[in-house]
Amino acid sequence: MKHHAATYKQELLDRVLPFWVNHSKDEQHGGFYTCLDRQGNVFDTDKFMWLQGREVWMFSMLYDKVEARPEWKEMALHGAKFMERHGRDQAGNWYFSLTRDGRPLIQPYNIFSDCFAAMAFGALHKIEPDPAYHAIAKDTFENIIRRRQQPKGMYTKNVPGARNLKNFALPMILCNLSLELEHILGEEAVNRFIPEVLEEVMEVFYLKEEGLILENVLEDGSFSDSFEGRLLNPGHSIEAMWFIMDLAVRLDDKALAEKACAIGLRMLEYGWDAQYGGIFYFMDLKGHPPQQLEWDQKLWWVHLETLVFLAKGWQLTGNAACLEWFEKVHAYTWNHFRDAEYPEWFGYLSRQGKPLLQLKGGKWKGCFHVPRALYQVWQTLEKAPAFRQQPVDK
Amino acid sequence: MKHHAATYKQELLDRVLPFWVNHSKDEQHGGFYTCLDRQGNVFDTDKFMWLQGREVWMFSMLYDKVEARPEWKEMALHGAKFMERHGRDQAGNWYFSLTRDGRPLIQPYNIFSDCFAAMAFGALHKIEPDPAYHAIAKDTFENIIRRRQQPKGMYTKNVPGARNLKNFALPMILCNLSLELEHILGEEAVNRFIPEVLEEVMEVFYLKEEGLILENVLEDGSFSDSFEGRLLNPGHSIEAMWFIMDLAVRLDDKALAEKACAIGLRMLEYGWDAQYGGIFYFMDLKGHPPQQLEWDQKLWWVHLETLVFLAKGWQLTGNAACLEWFEKVHAYTWNHFRDAEYPEWFGYLSRQGKPLLQLKGGKWKGCFHVPRALYQVWQTLEKAPAFRQQPVDK
Numbered sequence: 001m002k003h004h005a006a007t008y009k010q011e012l013l014d015r016v017l018p019f020w021v022n023h024s025k026d027e028q029h030g031g032f033y034t035c036l037d038r039q040g041n042v043f044d045t046d047k048f049m050w051l052q053g054r055e056v057w058m059f060s061m062l063y064d065k066v067e068a069r070p071e072w073k074e075m076a077l078h079g080a081k082f083m084e085r086h087g088r089d090q091a092g093n094w095y096f097s098l099t100r101d102g103r104p105l106i107q108p109y110n111i112f113s114d115c116f117a118a119m120a121f122g123a124l125h126k127i128e129p130d131p132a133y134h135a136i137a138k139d140t141f142e143n144i145i146r147r148r149q150q151p152k153g154m155y156t157k158n159v160p161g162a163r164n165l166k167n168f169a170l171p172m173i174l175c176n177l178s179l180e181l182e183h184i185l186g187e188e189a190v191n192r193f194i195p196e197v198l199e200e201v202m203e204v205f206y207l208k209e210e211g212l213i214l215e216n217v218l219e220d221g222s223f224s225d226s227f228e229g230r231l232l233n234p235g236h237s238i239e240a241m242w243f244i245m246d247l248a249v250r251l252d253d254k255a256l257a258e259k260a261c262a263i264g265l266r267m268l269e270y271g272w273d274a275q276y277g278g279i280f281y282f283m284d285l286k287g288h289p290p291q292q293l294e295w296d297q298k299l300w301w302v303h304l305e306t307l308v309f310l311a312k313g314w315q316l317t318g319n320a321a322c323l324e325w326f327e328k329v330h331a332y333t334w335n336h337f338r339d340a341e342y343p344e345w346f347g348y349l350s351r352q353g354k355p356l357l358q359l360k361g362g363k364w365k366g367c368f369h370v371p372r373a374l375y376q377v378w379q380t381l382e383k384a385p386a387f388r389q390q391p392v393d394k
Numbered sequence: 395m396k397h398h399a400a401t402y403k404q405e406l407l408d409r410v411l412p413f414w415v416n417h418s419k420d421e422q423h424g425g426f427y428t429c430l431d432r433q434g435n436v437f438d439t440d441k442f443m444w445l446q447g448r449e450v451w452m453f454s455m456l457y458d459k460v461e462a463r464p465e466w467k468e469m470a471l472h473g474a475k476f477m478e479r480h481g482r483d484q485a486g487n488w489y490f491s492l493t494r495d496g497r498p499l500i501q502p503y504n505i506f507s508d509c510f511a512a513m514a515f516g517a518l519h520k521i522e523p524d525p526a527y528h529a530i531a532k533d534t535f536e537n538i539i540r541r542r543q544q545p546k547g548m549y550t551k552n553v554p555g556a557r558n559l560k561n562f563a564l565p566m567i568l569c570n571l572s573l574e575l576e577h578i579l580g581e582e583a584v585n586r587f588i589p590e591v592l593e594e595v596m597e598v599f600y601l602k603e604e605g606l607i608l609e610n611v612l613e614d615g616s617f618s619d620s621f622e623g624r625l626l627n628p629g630h631s632i633e634a635m636w637f638i639m640d641l642a643v644r645l646d647d648k649a650l651a652e653k654a655c656a657i658g659l660r661m662l663e664y665g666w667d668a669q670y671g672g673i674f675y676f677m678d679l680k681g682h683p684p685q686q687l688e689w690d691q692k693l694w695w696v697h698l699e700t701l702v703f704l705a706k707g708w709q710l711t712g713n714a715a716c717l718e719w720f721e722k723v724h725a726y727t728w729n730h731f732r733d734a735e736y737p738e739w740f741g742y743l744s745r746q747g748k749p750l751l752q753l754k755g756g757k758w759k760g761c762f763h764v765p766r767a768l769y770q771v772w773q774t775l776e777k778a779p780a781f782r783q784q785p786v787d788k
Contacts, residue, residue: 043682159498288437289751294687357683
């Protein structure tokens with residue numbers, strides 16, 4: 001497995017990052033283009049806040065962790081300036097999208113715009129310690145915490161009280177975000193925060209009998225027999241399990257890492273398409289038809305996050321199933337998502353594994369999952385085993 | 395072509411309507427189940443207002459136009475009672491969905507719930523002339539007209555003024571709805587109303603140079619180079635063209651019928667999948683990747699509405715291309731969507747034409763497009779040519 005490290009590193013540095021450096025910068029209006037075709041040509045100029053924030057985070061993190069390349073810092077600052085100038089409404093909520101020149105287009109209905117903005121400014125502050133960046137990260141995080149019981153706010157279409165569901169995505173992202181922002185929030189605040197999100201992810205959304213993680217549960221944690229309640233998103237749960245493994249390292253808790261590893265492997269077995277290979281996008285717990293017509297498609301992030309999960313699972317627990325699955329998912333992912341002719345990867349494949357869209361970036365695919373996963377796998381494979389020699393009960 | 399009439403009639407009466415009569419009635423709480431699996435078993439019990447209204451309309455219309463079967467009237471009244479009791483908020487707006495027992499679940503954010511409710515109570519009033527049904531149809535229609543500039547109301551996520559788009563679906567539905575409700579609204583009101591919706595559909599959303607109909611244009615009618623602005627939905631435009639042909643008959647305007655026929659044929663040629671057959675769901679005017687991941691799937695309603703369009707086009711204009719295309723689309727549709735083993739038809743196929751979901755009804759597929767199209771094609775093929783002998787200039 002270790003021999004893959006160089007492959008992931010080389011793909012990241014030589015074929016993926018240059019694509020974004022070369023094609024995503026809007027020199028005229030600031031910020032990043034993300035709608036880029038196979039060759040890197042811009043096909044739409046709207047600026048989506050998730051992807052602005054994620055790209056700022058990406059280049060800041062790489063500058064911090066890999067190498068202090070001036071062009072990476074310049075990319076991060078370029079995006080951050082646009083975000084800082086145009087990204088928020090008067091109450092400090094982050095818009096979902098802006099026009100090319102920074103006018104607000106879609107309202108701040110989506111709390112993940114705020115999550116990725118906080119992540120961006122948190123990472124940027126590590127490489128450019130401007131107190132303004134610290135304040136943006138902190139204020140945005142606090143705003144997320146204030147809004148988290150009603151993340152859609154006035155934009156929700158649900159009648160209050162009829163079927164109050166809560167969604168897995170926010171506690172899942174908060175697992176990751178709390179670690180990303182520890183230098184902003186302080187160790188103590190993160191210590192207080194961790195048990196709560198851990199409980200949500202590992203107890204509330206986790207169906208013990210089935211060994212599966214649900215995307216939505218009722219407010220009291222019980223199962224809702226509805227389209228939303230039956231929904232499974234294997235890639236989402238598997239990604240969450242590597243966030244949990246990062247928390248396990250932070251808490252020095254091997255048992256937690258092993259539990260996360262077991263759940264992720266179960267979701268992977270469940271979500272694997274035995275007929276065509278790859279991992280389904282959506283499934284229904286009871287095997288009913290999901291409402292998402294794209295349920296059987298193969299998405300880049302699902303497979304890349306699974307590789308990160310498997311690398312970490314192997315590194316932290318030594319579980320041989322991680323090794324076996326890594327080789328299988330690695331082969332599928334590199335054969336189907338990687339574009340041998342042009343840099344960056346395809347994002348959306350049909351069930352059969354053929355590109356469904358030719359794009360390299362769009363409304364939801366930016367400079368994030370491909371480079372983050374390449375970085376994470378590379379780094380993980382180069383690391384020495386973590387607590388493999390330690391007893392489970394510390 | 396005429397020889398197909400009996401096939402369509404028989405499929406409607408023997409294999410499609412019995413499916414809904416046998417499986418969709420909720421005897422305990424009223425209203426209709428629409429989430430039905432391949433055999434007709436209920437897999438979800440939410441009540442979606444679009445589909446409640448459409449099923450009431452369907453059985454009322456059949457009772458009125460085909461045969462006064464008591465079981466059809468009973469079905470219509472069964473659904474209407476549930477809608478009347480539970481379907482509206484205090485201001486008379488129709489909820490998007492209710493729980494099985496009629497509690498509001500999703501707010502009235504979607505004006506098409508109102509459109510199908512008005513259609514339902516209008517048709518019901520023809521077979522059961524209760525003044526309450528007249529009032530519901532009339533009030534609902536007037537409410538649609540009041541709301542139509544801001545159809546999503548407070549639920550819109552668009553920042554006002556940033557990119558004010560208007561959508562093709564509402565004027566398109568109003569073409570059909572105004573004729574459906576002529577007995578409620580009065581001939582004069584419909585006469586006043588028709589030119590306005592006709593202008594929207596045939597001028598504003600129609601791109602003359604390309605011969606194509608856009609799904610969204612800016613408020614002033616101009617093109618928006620954005621995901622929404624570039625969006626094409628061939629099935630939608632083709633369906634609209636048979637609505638327009640119905641209006642042409644109402645107006646005794648052969649030139650209008652010929653224009654609608656030409657536009658529909660152009661959309662069909664544009665939307666046809668030369669590789670696998672069938673009509674694409676979504677396309678991008680500039681050939682860019684659409685944001686809808688289901689863009690290449692083959693949907694039942696697209697193909698059935700196209701058959702209605704082609705039958706009417708042939709009947710009204712005698713255009714030989716309608717005949718040729720009818721045979722081609724008929725063969726594809728009956729071979730791929732019809733389920734030879736169990737009654738009712740599949741709704742969602744992969745690009746290759748294999749069922750993507752096994753359901754016969756769901757959140758969006760109910761007792762509507764299959765039976766309406768079977769009825770329309772059957773009736774149209776049995777009719778004598780309309781204005782084929784007349785000169786174009788009356």
